[in-house]
Amino acid sequence: MSAQSVESVPMKGWITTFAGTTINLCLGILYAWSIWKKALVNVDKAGEVMTGLNAGWTYLTNAQAATPFAICVILFAVLMIPGGRIQDRFGPKVGATAGGLFLAAGCILAGLMRSQLGLILGFGVLGGIGMGLGYAAPTPAALKWFGPHKRGLIAGTVVAGYGGAAIYIGGLGQYFIDHYGISGSFIALGLIFAVVCIFCGQLLFTPPKGYVAPAPKNVTTKMVADTTKHDWTPKEIFQSWQFYALVAMFTISTQSGLLIIANAAGLLKKAAADVPFLAANAWILVSFGGLVNASGRVGTGFYSDKIGRVNAYCLNCAISAGCLFILPFVIAEQNVILLFLVVGVAYWQYGGGLSLMPSFTADFYGSKYLGFNYGLVFLGWGMGFFMTSLGGTIEDLTGSLRWAFYMSAGLLMVGVVLAYLTKRPKHSEEKVGVMSPQMVTEKAGD
Numbered sequence: 050m051s052a053q054s055v056e057s058v059p060m061k062g063w064i065t066t067f068a069g070t071t072i073n074l075c076l077g078i079l080y081a082w083s084i085w086k087k088a089l090v091n092v093d094k095a096g097e098v099m100t101g102l103n104a105g106w107t108y109l110t111n112a113q114a115a116t117p118f119a120i121c122v123i124l125f126a127v128l129m130i131p132g133g134r135i136q137d138r139f140g141p142k143v144g145a146t147a148g149g150l151f152l153a154a155g156c157i158l159a160g161l162m163r164s165q166l167g168l169i170l171g172f173g174v175l176g177g178i179g180m181g182l183g184y185a186a187p188t189p190a191a192l193k194w195f196g197p198h199k200r201g202l203i204a205g206t207v208v209a210g211y212g213g214a215a216i217y218i219g220g221l222g223q224y225f226i227d228h229y230g231i232s233g234s235f236i237a238l239g240l241i242f243a244v245v246c247i248f249c250g251q252l253l254f255t256p257p258k259g260y261v262a263p264a265p266k267n268v269t270t271k272m273v274a275d276t277t278k279h280d281w282t283p284k285e286i287f288q289s290w291q292f293y294a295l296v297a298m299f300t301i302s303t304q305s306g307l308l309i310i311a312n313a314a315g316l317l318k319k320a321a322a323d324v325p326f327l328a329a330n331a332w333i334l335v336s337f338g339g340l341v342n343a344s345g346r347v348g349t350g351f352y353s354d355k356i357g358r359v360n361a362y363c364l365n366c367a368i369s370a371g372c373l374f375i376l377p378f379v380i381a382e383q384n385v386i387l388l389f390l391v392v393g394v395a396y397w398q399y400g401g402g403l404s405l406m407p408s409f410t411a412d413f414y415g416s417k418y419l420g421f422n423y424g425l426v427f428l429g430w431g432m433g434f435f436m437t438s439l440g441g442t443i444e445d446l447t448g449s450l451r452w453a454f455y456m457s458a459g460l461l462m463v464g465v466v467l468a469y470l471t472k473r474p475k476h477s478e479e480k481v482g483v484m485s486p487q488m489v490t491e492k493a494g495d
Contacts, residue, residue: 305398305436376392
């Protein structure tokens, strides 16, 4: 294909987008972790062996239950780097398929071992590896088919699958736990994930060499200014301070979301103590959060294309910070309606960050090396786990997450300031007016 823009995005671009969304619907089991945490944690009985459907399992403390989750988050983030490299070099099919198989194997192993060690090795290690390799594949592949004016929306659509996973995994996982035990739930979901990821992984496509995504006729000067014309290599992005700012912004937006996600079921159980149905079906808040998380990715991606990435990021963080400050009061007052509202805002902000950051990365550093570059920026997401572990320790010591919520809200406000200070870096070729090979090609195509 010659280096010229096409009138509309080919069908393969849309197939890649929705196949990627489906794969992420499997990888997103992380967001339903609180369902298993609720079944595993009993501080008063910690160390005692369970009976019935869960015979062989032992009760855990909050801190113990947070360990597999934290390990999964860390490895997820770290493996995004080689996962991105695999996507850039070998295409998205390899990473997506391998990621799905690692995750499936991890779930099955966790179910068979029936122990915290099994959770660490299965859900934490193998699951984290699978998520890193699998998640790195769909978003960069899809974004390469679309121009900057749709990056937010497309990134949001693909990653919405990951956030939306809790919508069905929350209820399905609880059903499996109730009828087949903790082990049965992990094994059943592992088998489902293997089938779906293998099939959908083959539906991820990379644009042919020379493909230039269609651009809108009414492209604005600001849109051009906000988007780089140079494809920065991974080595080059380390030389710009904006890379480190993006990592920090990712960490800040992530820490509050992971804190809520890891404790969602428990929050509803406390706030709805006088409503037996909700207290017994705390997965409802998890599934609701998954819906809002997914919606926040698509919604934030959409309006970030309209009002700009920075404005969208700051708007989300500022509103979420206010909600986290009042969350302890909401729980104490057992106001269930307000709990859903406040937690929903936190989920929206978190989901929005995961559609904004790949768009930020593409805007700042180009799409050619997007898989690897975004993998590096994604380290910020992994570092956001610290608040989850800290929150578990604070809860064990004080019996409440109050101070964790306050600390998380304060960090979100720091993120607002940092985002306003972060502008797109200009490559040396832009500064001296030299045209990059890509710019020459695009000029020739005109």
